[in-house]
Amino acid sequence: MLNVPQFPHGHVSLYSRIRDELRHGIVSGRYLPHDRMPSESQLMQQYSVSRITVRQALGDLEKEQLIFKVPGKGSYVSRPKPFQELGRLQGFAEAMATQGHETYNHVVSIATLAASDVVATRLQLAPAEPVCELRRVRYLNREPVSLDVTYVHSRIGTLLAREDLASRDIFLILENDYGIALGHADLAIDAVLADAATAALLQVDTGAPILRIERLTHTHDGQPLDFEYLYCRADNFQYRLRIARG
């Protein structure tokens, strides 16, 4: 028996199609956490492919930590906390999209106001100079995960006001559309209790533990560009990073 024709033009490999369909079944909720996935034999029959093909699809999903396997039992949907790599300077949607999650930003408010002392210091502005304040609630798989309060120079703010802030990352907009090269970011991390307003936006109880990340992002030539407070729900999301000895 001969092997299958190799996708000559647009279409992709069999295993990647199976992998994508199964992943959609997971993120869409058709397979719930701790559900058993169809066994390899079932998938072989369902898609009329060999076991190698099925295993490659499941292996990819296992690598993404969407499922885990138990020898002798089967594959199960895992519920790992989605995480964002701190070790790379990237936006939220950018980070999540690579892991098969659905993201959406709800713009709570966008306004120009006088910089507070802290904000003016961080962005190296004169006190009370006008800055743009952007408040957004980030949703991951339809659950709110963080309230981001962003401060940028009012000049940048007027650019951003015209953009699609609901689905695109600020970093990507600045980099791709406006050619602003990003450099490094300084972070400080602590934990606070949710106040009533924040709790409502994040759909948690007032007084719930909230991870607060202060982030000051610089352009490639070292100018401060963007100062943010991220108030992150700690129960459905994790920040991760990897550091090395040196």
Place this chain on the structure above:
Amino acid sequence: MLNVPQFPHGHVSLYSRIRDELRHGIVSGRYLPHDRMPSESQLMQQYSVSRITVRQALGDLEKEQLIFKVPGKGSYVSRPKPFQELGRLQGFAEAMATQGHETYNHVVSIATLAASDVVATRLQLAPAEPVCELRRVRYLNREPVSLDVTYVHSRIGTLLAREDLASRDIFLILENDYGIALGHADLAIDAVLADAATAALLQVDTGAPILRIERLTHTHDGQPLDFEYLYCRADNFQYRLRIARG
């Protein structure tokens, strides 16, 4: 032709042996960054195994980002990760001493017990294998700042039990006294509420927001060495880091 006997007792799969040997060749410097690795056919002959076995070994290394593959050309050793510039993998006392702070560790408990599922998974041990659990409260300028719950292989634990854990960093002990070279660490960060026991140790109110850091430290050749939970007071201490676009 019949298949190979399945490793009946101690020894592991063929592909994991090949993977480990190749990885050792990379971390030891026998293969340098951007070197081409032996091709799949060469490895098939060298180890007298099938292509599937070789590909599984190379696939694992690619997953670890030690190599990358180029269709039509071969597998190449990756350049060391950019996160090496980010931060430094160092212990708490080591970090604080360089900034003129006074540190002290109070050893709450040290015990050998069966690894929980999470600990066994992180340290790549068999379930319920004995591990050493070490609980310490870190003091900075006479104020408690964190409760560290450390899990190491029981073999390492017996070494540490003889050491002065009150004033020396575990990392420094392992590196200087036992010649264990440290590699990278993976961190996950979230926030929790202090339970009564933790609150008492950290001298905060029960229910205070606590920054929790999960840290898995690896040796230079990639073996997991030390798994820790750090419960950090959020009111007198901050974790800071700088990250770069990459």
Place this chain on the structure above:
DNA sequence: GGACACAACCTGTTATGACAGGTCATTACC
């Protein structure tokens, strides 16, 4: 000398087949 065809390699993908060993429910035996 330069363009082009071709062969030699290389990884990507897929099929088929086989045995090891774990899990679990059912069945048979004491």
Place this chain on the structure above:
DNA sequence: GGTAATGACCTGTCATAACAGGTTGTGTCC
């Protein structure tokens, strides 16, 4: 009734074989 054996299922591992399509050096033809 409890226990032990059995068998159905499931994932882990490995072998052999094939074709697609990219890369690269080589040799031929003009």
